[in-house]
Amino acid sequence: EVYSEASKKGLAKGVQEHFVRNLVECFLQVAQPDHVRKTVTVQGIEHLDAALAKGNGVIALGAHIGNFVLVGARLGVEGYPFHTLFRIPSDPRIGTIICNYLPPRLHQRVIPSRPRRAAVRQILSALKRNEIVFILGDNLKKGKVQTLFFGQRVFSPRGPVSLALRSGAAVVPLYLIRNYQGGMELIIEPEICLTRNGRLSEDITQNTRHIVGYLENLIRRYPDQWNWLTVRMRSYQKEMVTGSNR
Known part of the structure; x- marks a missing residue:
């Protein structure tokens, strides 16, 4: 999309403000493990x-997007068995600190994303x-499924879709955003029904592209709450240049 200079400055300021506010909320949660129950409403x-x-x-x-760190905290405090895949x-x-100190205060367990085989075993287990595993789908640094993300060619990991097809798990989108009144809301959307045509590689590609499209639309709704300070896409530049020269 094309933004005016004023819009770009406003968007950048919004991203920075949300980043700082989210960081403060995380510190409050660590200090007061019941903090999210009092401050985050749940929809869906x-x-x-x-x-x-x-x-x-x-x-x-x-x-x-939003305060994704507190997603598991809000559900975990209600007793939902919650795991977060984390590098x-x-x-x-x-x-x-991440694996031992923070999880009890954030009401969730951490699954290290490396080594990969160990992570897959823990996720499938x-x-x-019948527990919940939280995976961030916009880690679009490298992958095997080529798709478009905001008009740019990216290579998306197939992990979430592959794991869902392999295990039969439901894929449920959820995100914790700050509303226009300043309050925090955890929004849980209906399950994304995956396409199963019997050809695994095609199913993975088609469903991964669908999920990336969903995430793009989500970010369009809350552009100032997408954490651009965390999501880095520089690794695509070399791949895109190489692809354009083919």
Whole structure:
């Protein structure tokens, strides 16, 4: 989309303001584990309950939008078994904080995304127990499914779709945003029904493109709450240049 200079400045300011406010909310949650129950309303919990009633677990599809860190905290404080897939920094001290110190205060468990095979085993195990695994779908740094994201060619990971097709888990979109009144809302949308044509590779490609399209539309609704400070797409530039020269 084309934005005026004034719109760009306003959007950039909004992103920075939301980033700071979300950081403050995270600190408050760590200090007061019941904080989210008092400050975050929930819409659409029936969609999550309906998906869990199927008994195959739920892949909670999210993005770096709003305060995504507190999604699991809000559901976990209500007793939902919640896991977040997270890339652990190489510094072991930070890793210890993320894996051991923060989870009890954020009412969720962390599944390290590396090594990949161990992560897949933990995810499938959680889904088999009919639990929730939160995966951010806008980590579009590298992947095997070529698609378009805001008009740019990207290569999306096939993980969320592949795991859902493999396990039978429901894919339920959810996100925690700040509304126009300044309050925080966790919005849970109806399950995304995946296409199954019997050809796994085609099913993965088609459903992944559908999910990337959904995430793009979500970001269009809340552009100032998309955490551009976290989502980095620089790695595409070389791939796009290479592709354009073919």
